[in-house]
Amino acid sequence: MRNHEEFVNEIYNRKETYLRNKKKTRKNIITFSIPFVLVAVLYSVMILPAMMPAGSEGTPNYEESTTVAADEFSHLTEVFTEPATSVKQPSLNSSPTSAAHSVPSDETAPTRPPEAVKPTTVSPEIFIELDRAEYKTDDKITLSITDTANVGFGYSKFVDLFEANGGEWVLKPNNHPKPAIAYEALPSSMRDEITVSFEIDLGEYENLKPSTQYKITINIEKQSYEAYFTVTE
Numbered sequence: 001m002r003n004h005e006e007f008v009n010e011i012y013n014r015k016e017t018y019l020r021n022k023k024k025t026r027k028n029i030i031t032f033s034i035p036f037v038l039v040a041v042l043y044s045v046m047i048l049p050a051m052m053p054a055g056s057e058g059t060p061n062y063e064e065s066t067t068v069a070a071d072e073f074s075h076l077t078e079v080f081t082e083p084a085t086s087v088k089q090p091s092l093n094s095s096p097t098s099a100a101h102s103v104p105s106d107e108t109a110p111t112r113p114p115e116a117v118k119p120t121t122v123s124p125e126i127f128i129e130l131d132r133a134e135y136k137t138d139d140k141i142t143l144s145i146t147d148t149a150n151v152g153f154g155y156s157k158f159v160d161l162f163e164a165n166g167g168e169w170v171l172k173p174n175n176h177p178k179p180a181i182a183y184e185a186l187p188s189s190m191r192d193e194i195t196v197s198f199e200i201d202l203g204e205y206e207n208l209k210p211s212t213q214y215k216i217t218i219n220i221e222k223q224s225y226e227a228y229f230t231v232t233e
Helices: 004-051 062-081 096-100
Strands: 126-130 140-147 153-156 160-165 168-172 182-185 194-201 212-220 223-231
Touching: 126 212, 126 223, 140 153, 140 212, 153 212, 182 194
Parallel strands: none
Antiparallel strands: 126 140, 140 194, 153 182, 160 168, 160 212, 212 223
């Protein structure tokens, strides 16, 4: 078994061996790096300058550019300052009204754009009338529709016929009903109003009574209109 002195000597020997190896390793690293450093220095000194382009016309001349810019600035200053001599500058004691008169006459104050005109919807003014006040049971009635506003309207030739019976109106069925075809009356450019007409055949209705009052109803633009007549013998 080793004593204390031998143990201490062994520790010192290991320490010296470690230091020698570390110094040797550092020396080897430095020795190995020197060639790379020399090559890099030679490359930066000899090769890089040869690869860089020499001074040519494309190289910017900052001194010349500064001079040209200064000349252009002085020219622009003359351009903008010359007209100012012809404009009367308002004095500090002048009122805002007098300063406003110093604006050149060719300048006008901005105006607001015209407001859009909202379109207005005009409704037709409808009137209906019959060509006569009395008819026989087999006559044909001419019904006319007039729009005095001349804006146009839609209509159908389908009508309802009612018979007066004891103070009430009784619907008379049509044995030959016509389809409710939609027609359109367009505004007239030649007249101030629109008028359309079509016929109603009383022969299509049965059991019409002489000396009896009847009325015709028709829907135009979602409104109901009436016309009255009397059947004679």
